[in-house]
Amino acid sequence: DGGITQSPKYLFRKEGQNVTLSCEQNLNHDAMYWYRQDPGQGLRLIYYSQIVNDFQKGDIAEGYSVSREKKESFPLTVTSAQKNPTAFYLCASSRGHLSNSPLHFGNGTRLTVT
């Protein structure tokens, strides 16, 4: 079955360490997204990529980096510069523009930084 795989489900890191969250899709979707979810808030866009080798900052990109070297993969690195990295991170993809294509989500990675 096609879908989006995020790994790991839970991730623990010490403050000051960079950490990379994996996101892989086999839906052949061009567009991929990273969102952050915090309690009591709506999802917020970190980065998105509409095509391989291209990506754009979202609303809260500071302290994060991404790459899109392959269509299937869109890893997110949470750097030590991110002031409040503990959160639930969701990767998503869409076949086309979100005005006419639904989002497909992975099951998320819960990151805890202490």
Next chain:
Amino acid sequence: KNEVEQSPQNLTAQEGEFITINCSYSVGISALHWLQQHPGGGIVSLFMLSSGKKKHGRLIATINIQEKHSSLHITASHPRDSAVYICAVMAETSGSRLTFGEGTQLTVNP
């Protein structure tokens, strides 16, 4: 004021009840998405609509573009419908960005 407001924030119902979740937004949009988030955190897309009404099984989504309002209805609710329901809008000027509501936590008791 958030661009996307959902009501209620929390909703408890008895099995079999008809449920309505509301979403109001303040900008012109090209599409509105309804999503369902299960307790484990995974999110599923339920509907994407830009006008009128869509139905899938026991779920119905409506949108009134002039009033900037959408509703998600669940008929004959069941405990397995318990989840967080999220409304998200694609503003006409936002490129590829969705703006998300905070979600409505629905609990359906047997």
